[in-house]
Amino acid sequence: MTALEPTKLDRPRIARDRSAADAKAAKSVTAKLRRAEFGDRLRSLALAAPLLVLLALSLGIPIVLLLSRAVYDPTIADALPQTSQALRGWNGAELPGDAAFLALAADLRDNQARGTAYELAKSLNARLPGARSQVLKTVRQLEAADRPPLEVMKAVPFWSAPGTWPVIESGTHSVTSFYLLSALDLRWNADGGIEKVPPQQAIFLQVFMRTFFVAAAVTLATLILGFPLAYLIAAVPKGLAAILIVAVLLPFWTSILVRTAAWTVLLQKFGLVNDLLLWLGIADDRLDLMYSRIGLIIAMTHIQLPFTLLPIYSVMRTIPASQMKAAYSLGAKPFTAFRRVYLPQVFPGVMAGCLLTFILCLGYYITPALIGGASDQLISNFIANYVNVELNWEMAAALSFILLVFTLALFGIFARILGLDRLKLV
Amino acid sequence: MLLSPYPTIGERIRITLLWLWCGMVILFLLVPILVPVPLSFNSGAFFIFPLEGISTRWYAVVLGTQRWQSAIGNSLIVAFGTTLIATMLGTLTAIALSDEKFPGRRIVMPLLLSPLIVPVVITAVGSYLFYARVGLASTYAGIILAHTALASPFVVVTVGASLTGFDRNLMRAAAISGARPITSFFKVMLPLILPGVLSGAAFAFVTSFDEVVVVQFLASANQRTMPLEMFIGLREKLSPAITAAATLMMGLSIILLVVANLLARRGKQRPRID
Numbered sequence: 001m002t003a004l005e006p007t008k009l010d011r012p013r014i015a016r017d018r019s020a021a022d023a024k025a026a027k028s029v030t031a032k033l034r035r036a037e038f039g040d041r042l043r044s045l046a047l048a049a050p051l052l053v054l055l056a057l058s059l060g061i062p063i064v065l066l067l068s069r070a071v072y073d074p075t076i077a078d079a080l081p082q083t084s085q086a087l088r089g090w091n092g093a094e095l096p097g098d099a100a101f102l103a104l105a106a107d108l109r110d111n112q113a114r115g116t117a118y119e120l121a122k123s124l125n126a127r128l129p130g131a132r133s134q135v136l137k138t139v140r141q142l143e144a145a146d147r148p149p150l151e152v153m154k155a156v157p158f159w160s161a162p163g164t165w166p167v168i169e170s171g172t173h174s175v176t177s178f179y180l181l182s183a184l185d186l187r188w189n190a191d192g193g194i195e196k197v198p199p200q201q202a203i204f205l206q207v208f209m210r211t212f213f214v215a216a217a218v219t220l221a222t223l224i225l226g227f228p229l230a231y232l233i234a235a236v237p238k239g240l241a242a243i244l245i246v247a248v249l250l251p252f253w254t255s256i257l258v259r260t261a262a263w264t265v266l267l268q269k270f271g272l273v274n275d276l277l278l279w280l281g282i283a284d285d286r287l288d289l290m291y292s293r294i295g296l297i298i299a300m301t302h303i304q305l306p307f308t309l310l311p312i313y314s315v316m317r318t319i320p321a322s323q324m325k326a327a328y329s330l331g332a333k334p335f336t337a338f339r340r341v342y343l344p345q346v347f348p349g350v351m352a353g354c355l356l357t358f359i360l361c362l363g364y365y366i367t368p369a370l371i372g373g374a375s376d377q378l379i380s381n382f383i384a385n386y387v388n389v390e391l392n393w394e395m396a397a398a399l400s401f402i403l404l405v406f407t408l409a410l411f412g413i414f415a416r417i418l419g420l421d422r423l424k425l426v
Numbered sequence: 427m428l429l430s431p432y433p434t435i436g437e438r439i440r441i442t443l444l445w446l447w448c449g450m451v452i453l454f455l456l457v458p459i460l461v462p463v464p465l466s467f468n469s470g471a472f473f474i475f476p477l478e479g480i481s482t483r484w485y486a487v488v489l490g491t492q493r494w495q496s497a498i499g500n501s502l503i504v505a506f507g508t509t510l511i512a513t514m515l516g517t518l519t520a521i522a523l524s525d526e527k528f529p530g531r532r533i534v535m536p537l538l539l540s541p542l543i544v545p546v547v548i549t550a551v552g553s554y555l556f557y558a559r560v561g562l563a564s565t566y567a568g569i570i571l572a573h574t575a576l577a578s579p580f581v582v583v584t585v586g587a588s589l590t591g592f593d594r595n596l597m598r599a600a601a602i603s604g605a606r607p608i609t610s611f612f613k614v615m616l617p618l619i620l621p622g623v624l625s626g627a628a629f630a631f632v633t634s635f636d637e638v639v640v641v642q643f644l645a646s647a648n649q650r651t652m653p654l655e656m657f658i659g660l661r662e663k664l665s666p667a668i669t670a671a672a673t674l675m676m677g678l679s680i681i682l683l684v685v686a687n688l689l690a691r692r693g694k695q696r697p698r699i700d
Contacts, residue, residue, distance in 0.1 A: 033527075041529050047522035048534065051515035051578055058575040059541060062552030069555070225451045232448045247452045251459050253683040255636030257653050258672045261660055262458045265465065265669065272461060302458055305451075334437070363545025365639055370660050380547040387551050387643070400548045411543045415536055423539060 067404070069397035070179050075123040076171030079116055080107040084172040087165075096165055098150055104159070104168070105142055105149035112139045126392055127178055128167045129201075134158040179398035204382075204399065211378045214297060214368075215361035219308070219354050221301040226309035226353070234316035245313075252306035260367045263299035264290065267371065273298075291373035299371050300364060307360060308353035311422055315349030352414070352422040359410045362403065379403050459676065466669040484670035494655060494671070501635055501651040507570035508577050508634035513627040515574070516581025521615075523582070524589040538582050541575050546639045549575070554643040564646035572640045577633040581626035584690050588622025621689040628686035632679045 077084060086103035090096045111117040117139050125132035134156060141152045153159050170176065170188075181187055181194065185202040189195045196202065233244045251259060266272045267289040277283040289295040319342065327337035365380035372378070377385075379399060386396035414422075429441060466485070470478035488494045519538065522528055541549070553572045554563065562568035592615065600610035616623070638653035645654060652671060659668050 037527055040525075041527045044522040044525045044528045048519040048528070051519040051538070051582075052534070054511075054515060054571070055537065055541070055575055055578070058553065058571045059544070059549060062556035063544070063548060065556050066548065066552035225454065228444055229448045229451045232444060244448075244452070247456055249683075249687075250680060251455050253632070253680050254459050254676045255632075255638075255653065255679060257636065257638050257656060258462075258676050258679075259459060261656060261668055261672045262462050264660060264664065266458055266461060268664075272457075302454065305455060334440070359543060363547065365545070365547045366657070370657075380545055383547050383551060387554070393555065396551060400545075400551065403545055404548055407543060407545060411536075411540075420535055420539060423542070 063404070066393075066397050067401050069393050070183075070401045071176060072174055073123070073171075073176055073179070073394050074174040075119060076168070077174045079111050079120040079123075080104065080168070080172060082107050082110075083168065087169050087172060090165075090169065092166055092169060095160060100165075101150055101153045101159065105153050108135070108139050109142050109149075112143055122391075124167070124171065126394065127171065128164065131158070131164075131167075179394045180401060182395065183398040183402050207377070207379055207382055208402070210376075211362055214293070214300065214364075214376075214378060215358050217297050218300045218304055218361050219358045221297065222305045222308035222357050223350070223354055225301070226305050227312060227350070230309050230313040230316055233313055234319070235321070248306050248309055251302065252310075256303055256366055259303050260299060260370050263295070263302065263367075264370055267295045267299070290371065291376070293372070293376050296368055296372040296376050299367055300361060303367065304357045304361065308357045311352035311356065312346060312349040314422075315346050315352075319345050348418055348422070352418045355410060355414050355418070356423070359407055359414070362407055362410075462669040462672045462676075465666060466673045468666055471666060484666045485674075487665075487667040488670045488674065494652070494667075496648065497650050497652045497655040500645075500649050501653070503566055504569050504573060504641075504651060505631050505634040507566065508573040509627050509631040511570065512574045512577040512581050512630040512634075513623060516578045516626055516630070517585050517619075517623050519578075520582045520585035520589060524586060524592070539579050542579050546576070546637075550640040550643040553640060557644065563644060564649065566649065569641060569644050569649065570634075572644060573634040573637055574630075576637060576640070577630035580629035580633060581623075584626040584629060584686075585619060585622045587690065588619045588625075592618055621692040625686040625689040628682045628689070632682050632686075636675065636679060 080103075082103035083100060086100040087096060090100065108117065108120075111120050117136065121132040121135035121139075124135055138152065138156050138159070141147075141156070142149060147155075158164060170178065178187075182197070183204050185197050185205045186194050187197050229244070229248070233241050233248075236244070268274075269286050269288065269290070271289075273289060274283070274286045277287065289298075323341055324337055327341045328334070332340070362378075363380055364378055365384060368376055368378045368381050369384075372381075380403070383396045383399050383403070386392045386399065414420075429437065433441075464477060467480050467482065468477045469481035469483060472478075489498075523531060523534070528534075549572065553568070557563040557565075557568045557572075562571065596614050596618075597610055600614045601607070605613065635651075636653060638651075638657050641649075641651050641654045642657065645651065650658070652675060656668055656671050656675075659665060659671075
C-alpha cells in the first residue's frame with residue numbers, strides 16, 4: 001500500500017498556492033485591461049452621471065447650503081458696515097469709544113431707512129436675548145431726532161451693558177461658531193474660553209439625550225420582539241415561513257404616516273389599547289397614552305420592528321439547522337449551543353438590524369409630531385420648529401449639522417463593519 | 427423543524443413559549459394596521475368599537491370632496507413624475523454600476539444610498555432653502571426633484587439585483603451581430619431586466635406617494651398631497667375620513683409592493699433564452 005498522493009494530503013495548501021497565483025495573474029491582467037479600457041469606464045461613468053447630478057442638485061447642494069447657515073451668518077455684518085469699521089482694533093474688554101456709538105447710531109438709522117431694522121433686531125436677538133425690543137426702541141428714538149444720536153445711544157442702558165458690544169463685535173464677523181456651540185448648550189465666555197450656558201437657557205443637550213434615549217429604547221424593544229420571531233421564521237417549513245414573512249412585510253409596506261395615524265386611533269383614551277389594558281386588568285383606569293413618551297415608543301417600535309427583524313432573519317436563514325444538532329450531539333446544553341454556535345453567527349445580522357433602527361430613529365419627525373407630547377419632541381421636530389415657527393435658520397442649521405454628523409458617523413460604522421449589502425431588506 | 431425527534435419536556439416548554447411570544451408579536455404587527463379598515467366603514471363619527479353601522483360615507487368624503495380630490499390629483503402628479511425620472515436615471519445608474527469597470531464604486535454606492543439614511547427633515551429644510559433661491563419652491567418640479575432623490579436608491583438596488591442575473595455576453599453577442607449599443611439595450615437587455623425595472627418603478631411610486639415631510643416644506647396650499655392632507659387632518663381634528671384615506675393609501679401601497687416583490691423575485695431568476 002503506497003502512501004496517499006501528496007495532492008490529497010496537501011489539497012488546502014496547493015489550493016491556496018494556486019489561488020494566490022491566480023490572483024496575481026488576474027491582477028496583472030485587470031491592470032492591463034484597465035489601462036486599455038479607459039473609454040469604457042468613462043462611458044459607464046456617463047451613464048451614472050445624470051442621477052449623480054440630480055442627487056447633487058436635490059440633496060447635495062441643499063444640505064451644504066443649509067449647513068453653511070450654521071457657521072455663516074452675514075446679517076449683522078451686512079447691516080452694520082460703519083460699526084464694523086469702528087470696532088476694528090477694539091480690545092473687547094471695556095466699552096468702545098464714542099466713535100463706535102456714533103457709527104452704530106448711523107447704521108441703525110440706515111437700516112430703518114432701508115427697512116432692514118427688524119431683520120437686524122431679530123438676528124441680534126438670536127444671539128442676545130432681549131436685544132430685539134432694545135434695537136427697535138433705539139431706532140424709534142433716533143428717528144425722532146430730537147436729541148443728538150450719541151445722547152440717545154447713551155440714554156439706553158442696553159448699549160452700555162457689559163455683554164452687548166462683544167456680541168455686536170462677534171456679529172460683524174460673518175463666520176460664527178455661535179450657533180454650533182448653542183446647539184450643544186455651549187457659549188464663549190468673556191475670557192475667550194468655552195463654557196456651558198446657564199441651566200435655564202440649556203435646552204438642546206436635553207433634546208439630544210432624549211432623542212438617543214428614545215432611539216435606544218425603540219432599538220431594544222424591536223430586538224426583544226423581533227429576534228424570537230426571526231428565529232421562528234427561519235426554523236419553520238417554507239410555506240409557513242412565507243406566511244409569517246408576509247405578516248412582517250404588510251406593516252413594513254404601509255407608510256409611516258398611515259401607521260402613525262393608526263396608532264393615534266389606537267392610543268386614544270377610549271381606544272383599543274386602553275380597552276385591552278383594562279380587560280387584562282393591567283391598568284385600573286384609562287391611561288393617557290396619546291401625547292406621552294410611552295405611546296411614542298410603542299408606535300415607533302411598531303414602525304421599526306421590520307427594519308430590525310429583516311437583517312437578522314436574512315442571516316438566520318443561512319445557518320443550517322444541522323449545526324445546532326451537531327452541538328447537541330457533542331454534549332452541549334441548549335443554552336450553551338445557542339450562545340457559542342448560533343449567536344456568534346447571527347451577530348452581524350443583529351448589529352445590522354439594531355444599528356439601522358437606531359440610525360433611522362434619530363431622524364424621526366412625523367411620529368413624535370403626532371403622537372409625542374410637548375416634552376417628547378425629538379431633534380428633527382426642533383429643526384422643523386426653528387424653520388416654521390421661529391424663522392431662525394441658523395439654529396435649525398446648527399441642529400441639523402449635529403444630527404447629520406451623528407447619523408453619518410453611525411452610517412459610516414455600518415458601511416465599514418457590516419457592508420452596504422446588509423441594507424437590502426428583502 | 428423546531429422540535430428534535432425525541433423532545434424533552436424542557437424543549438417542549440421552550441418551543442411553546444416561543445410560539446406564544448411570536449404569536450403576540452404578530453398580533454402587535456398586524457392589528458394596528460388592520461384596525462383603521464373597519465373603522466373607515468363606521469357610519470358614526472367616532473373611533474370606538476363596536477361600530478354603529480356600516481357605511482361608505484367617509485369614502486364619499488375622501489373621494490367626493492374638492493379638498494381630497496385635489497390632494498389625490500397632486501399625489502398622482504408628483505408620484506408619476508418621480509417614478510418616471512427615478513426609474514430612468516436609476517436604471518442607467520444600476521447598469522453603470524453593474525459594470526465591473528465602473529470607477530469609484532466604493533464612493534458612489536454610499537452616496538447613492540445616502541437619501542435613505544439622511545434624516546428627511548434635513549433634506550426637506552435644505553431643499554426649502556435652496557429651492558426658494560432658484561425659484562423651485564412651491565412648484566411640482568421642485569417636489570418631484572426632491573422625491574426623485576428619495577426614491578432613486580430603491581430603483582438602483584432592485585435593478586442592480588436583476589442585473590446580477592444578466593449575462594453580459596448577450597450584449598457582446600448583440601454587438602458582434604452588428605447592433606448598436608442603444609439597439610442592444612432595448613432589444614436584449616431591457617426585456618430581460620424588465621421585471622426588475624418595473625419593480626423599482628413601483629418602489630419609487632410608493633416612496634413618493636407616501637412621502638409627507640418634504641411635501642410639507644415645499645408644497646404651496648394648492649399643492650397639498652394626500653399624505654399632507656392626512657397629516658394636517660391628524661394635527662387639527664381626528665375625523666373618520668382619515669381612516670378612510672389611510673385605508674386607501676395602505677391598499678395602494680400594499681398592492682403595488684406585492685406586485686413589485688413578485689416582479690423582483692422573477693427578475694432575480696437567471697433569465698433563460700429559448
